[in-house]
Amino acid sequence: AQKITQTQPGMFVQEKEAVTLDCTYDTSDPSYGLFWYKQPSSGEMIFLIYQGSYDQQNATEGRYSLNFQKARKSANLVISASQLGDSAMYFCAMRDTGRRALTFGSGTRLQVQP
């Protein structure tokens, strides 16, 4: 069975600094996809970035990058130059080839301080 673990319930970061949000996963499927979503206080889940298990390079999308270490089964999200608007819950999720559904971690609440 798939499992996603986010060990940081809450994180603080100063504005303009970089922050890393941890995510580890467990699956027996050799082919899978990893996703990060942002959920601001408004409640909507916003897709940020995707990493495929066979991708050779770490994914990047603007200020977001994914530090993918396949052997360690980790897919940490790095946010560079934090902004006040980055304050939100962040969820790591996984989908393997056996299912279309996403399995989510418990989330990390990030607070960006001025």
Place this chain on the structure above:
Amino acid sequence: GAGVSQSPSNKVTEKGKDVELRCDPISGHTALYWYRQSLGQGLEFLIYFQGNSAPDKSGLPSDRFSAERTGGSVSTLTIQRTQQEDSAVYLCASSSNRRETDTQYFGPGTRLTVL
């Protein structure tokens, strides 16, 4: 373009009543998903539609929960004889199923409160 929409945004009901939650996916998206987000259980998958069929309904918690999708578009999630433990935010997502990433895009959710 328009994103995923859900209605109502909030629903308060009494224990034992039936409720219907609606999801309108992104135009052209063939796949539609329902998830539930609650404080105790986090984000849980409920059901997945491809077109009008539901090849994966493994997450529905009981037979009080059902969902349908018509015309390959709008979906309705029905909860019969609601219980207090059904209180949660119900999130709908859709995807195009055309690319390897097949990213799911979420709606704003329906907050259900069962008194």
